[in-house]
Amino acid sequence: MSDADQPTETDGEFNPAAPNTGEEFEPVDVFPDSDDFDLRPGSDSCYKCSTCDTNCPVAEVDDEFPGPKFQGPEQWRLKQRDDEHEIDDSVMDCSNCMRCDNACPAGVPLSQMHNTARGEYVSEQMDTWSIEYWRNRILSNYRTSAWLASKLPRLANVVMNFGPARWVMEKTMGVTKEREFPAFATETFREWWARQGGADASRQRARANRERRGEPVDADKKVAYFHGCYSNYNTTEVGKAMVRVFEQFGYEVVVPKQKCSGTPMFANGMLDDARRHAEVNVSSMRDLVDQGYDAIASCTSCSMALRQEYPELFDIPGIDDVAANTFESLEYLRIHEDLRGELAEVEVDGELAEEFAYHAPCHARNQGLERQALELFRDVDGVGIEDVGESCSGISGTYGWKAEKYEKSMEIGEEMFEHMAEAEGETGMTECPTCAMQMEHGTGYDIRHPLELLEAALVDGDGL
Numbered sequence: 440m441s442d443a444d445q446p447t448e449t450d451g452e453f454n455p456a457a458p459n460t461g462e463e464f465e466p467v468d469v470f471p472d473s474d475d476f477d478l479r480p481g482s483d484s485c486y487k488c489s490t491c492d493t494n495c496p497v498a499e500v501d502d503e504f505p506g507p508k509f510q511g512p513e514q515w516r517l518k519q520r521d522d523e524h525e526i527d528d529s530v531m532d533c534s535n536c537m538r539c540d541n542a543c544p545a546g547v548p549l550s551q552m553h554n555t556a557r558g559e560y561v562s563e564q565m566d567t568w569s570i571e572y573w574r575n576r577i578l579s580n581y582r583t584s585a586w587l588a589s590k591l592p593r594l595a596n597v598v599m600n601f602g603p604a605r606w607v608m609e610k611t612m613g614v615t616k617e618r619e620f621p622a623f624a625t626e627t628f629r630e631w632w633a634r635q636g637g638a639d640a641s642r643q644r645a646r647a648n649r650e651r652r653g654e655p656v657d658a659d660k661k662v663a664y665f666h667g668c669y670s671n672y673n674t675t676e677v678g679k680a681m682v683r684v685f686e687q688f689g690y691e692v693v694v695p696k697q698k699c700s701g702t703p704m705f706a707n708g709m710l711d712d713a714r715r716h717a718e719v720n721v722s723s724m725r726d727l728v729d730q731g732y733d734a735i736a737s738c739t740s741c742s743m744a745l746r747q748e749y750p751e752l753f754d755i756p757g758i759d760d761v762a763a764n765t766f767e768s769l770e771y772l773r774i775h776e777d778l779r780g781e782l783a784e785v786e787v788d789g790e791l792a793e794e795f796a797y798h799a800p801c802h803a804r805n806q807g808l809e810r811q812a813l814e815l816f817r818d819v820d821g822v823g824i825e826d827v828g829e830s831c832s833g834i835s836g837t838y839g840w841k842a843e844k845y846e847k848s849m850e851i852g853e854e855m856f857e858h859m860a861e862a863e864g865e866t867g868m869t870e871c872p873t874c875a876m877q878m879e880h881g882t883g884y885d886i887r888h889p890l891e892l893l894e895a896a897l898v899d900g901d902g903l
């Protein structure tokens with residue numbers, strides 16, 4: 440019998456060998472309509488090897504924490520099977536270091552699953568009248584506290600580190616009294632930037648530097664700086680170094696309107712807050728990306744948020760363009776400039792002629808950036824740099840600030856502290872401001888950002 444002779448569905452008799460013309464096809468609605476991202480493919484990819492669990496720094500020190508496999512694919516499956524299934528509260532013990540993402544051989548989007556589950560736990564199950572909720576909310580909205588402190592920075596520096604005040608904060612809010620609060624700058628980065636003349640003056644300086652370098656004066660070299668909260672309110676020297684280094688290479692810098700990257704909000708399940716901030720950041724950066732700017736962050740957690748967490752969690756117009764055009768500062772210069780060539784010509788002297796103990800932040804590892812500072816500085820005259828290993832620093836943003844997590848945070852950081860003590864140098868280096876806090880807290884070392892060393896090596900002193 441030829442194909443044409445075979446009966447079909449339209450003959451009233453079903454024949455699986457009949458060609459499917461599509462005319463009778465009705466799509467089956469396997470998943471109900473939802474604004475949520477579909478995590479099923481990721482969940483189905485998990486083959487239960489447990490590599491993520493063995494790479495989780497929290498699971499290593501906390502016997503109660505069930506680990507990333509449970510927090511991700513397993514909870515997701517339970518939730519799909521029974522919509523009434525409650526998210527396990529242990530999801531709040533994950534520090535969002537994202538090491539499990541890197542470890543998984545099957546590419547399961549674990550941190551996306553954790554962030555989604557944590558957001559649902561906080562919005563639907565957490566008691567919003569509890570001290571824990573408000574403590575987490577205050578910690579994750581650090582930008583608001585820092586903005587207030589920046590109005591009277593000297594007073595804030597005294598009050599925030601005043602022993603009895605710290606004791607009260609621990610007893611009433613659960614914010615550990617063991618850590619020193621980072622000092623607030625007496626002038627924010629944005630105030631300094633305005634005092635230097637902002638974008639117009641940057642354009643003039645960049646053009647002069649292009650001319651000096653023998654490059655076309657009209658070259659299209661322009662970047663939008665995402666400074667984040669710490670470089671604006673605390674470590675302003677990092678933001679200033681970013682501007683000086685990029686202008687030295689002939690880049691025009693703009694500093695657009697921006698809010699927190701959302702990193703501490705993701706870690707605390709405050710997804711509504713994170714979305715509000717992300718909308719402002721994407722809207723600012725999207726317009727600039729349309730005009731040919733690239734977005735540059737000096738903090739690896741901020742670049743991580745803009746390029747990975749935003750598109751994983753939010754559907755905001757322009758988000759994919761912004762993500763595709765966001766870079767970490769050193770990463771960007773290594774792509775576009777002959778940094779190693781220029782560094783080979785110089786000798787560092789002065790304050791930063793040092794041996795550095797370098798720690799690669801977990802979020803730098805996720806972006807494949809863990810070797811960049813080592814590769815850049817290892818052959819530079821006048822400085823030395825040593826990797827202190829692969830371990831997590833343990834602070835993970837707000838995690839190590841919680842009184843009940845402080846000891847675990849220090850236990851996670853122990854390996855890094857030991858390797859720092861064994862390293863030649865007594866100055867630390869990292870791209871993450873909270874890892875820097877933990878490094879300083881655990882060793883007493885001064886901690887610098889790679890941009891500061893680049894500035895010391897390459898920027899002549901007669902600029903800004």
Ligand code: SF4
Nearest residue numbers: 495533534536537539
């Ligand atoms: S993000 Fe970090 S703490 Fe959380 S489950 Fe993954 S490895 Fe563990």
Ligand code: SF4
Nearest residue numbers: 485486488489491543
């Ligand atoms: S590492 Fe990936 S595949 Fe292995 S158990 Fe974890 S999520 Fe599943």
